[in-house]
Amino acid sequence: MAEYNILIADDDESQRNVQKLVLDEVAKLLGAQLKIFESSDSVGTRKFLEEKKFDLVVMDNEFKDDVSPGHLPGIALLQLMRKSGPNISSPAVFCTGDPYDTLKPMAEKFNAIYYPKAKADAEEMTRLYSKLLKH
Numbered sequence: 001m002a003e004y005n006i007l008i009a010d011d012d013e014s015q016r017n018v019q020k021l022v023l024d025e026v027a028k029l030l031g032a033q034l035k036i037f038e039s040s041d042s043v044g045t046r047k048f049l050e051e052k053k054f055d056l057v058v059m060d061n062e063f064k065d066d067v068s069p070g071h072l073p074g075i076a077l078l079q080l081m082r083k084s085g086p087n088i089s090s091p092a093v094f095c096t097g098d099p100y101d102t103l104k105p106m107a108e109k110f111n112a113i114y115y116p117k118a119k120a121d122a123e124e125m126t127r128l129y130s131k132l133l134k135h
Contacts, residue, residue, distance in 0.1 A: 041065035053086035
């Protein structure tokens with residue numbers, strides 16, 4: 001049975017729970033074991049990205065730890081992830097509800113799939129995540 005490490009980085013617990021439901025379906029579809037790591041703040045996300053190799057990273061842009069030393073928005077974490085460390089080439093989905101027009105081209109520039117939360121569809125996400133894990 002294939003095993004995959006997945007990072008879900010989102011400050012909203014309900015969004016992390018939705019992602020976990022989708023990933024449960026991915027596990028069934030692939031007949032795989034998924035080890036899911038969660039982060040609710042940018043500082044913790046950065047630490048995960050620097051220390052552990054992930055087979056898939058699902059990341060939001062805004063984190064509510066903006067008063068913490070070392071806080072970064074998700075797009076900056078994505079840029080750092082692509083520059084060095086174990087996740088330079090890990091598949092990434094930038095899943096955000098932020099309405100900024102600049103986020104899509106920036107996410108794509110750093111080799112991530114931009115997926116706005118407003119169009120979230122569980123079946124579509126299941127297919128997308130499955131495809132990324134089988135790469």
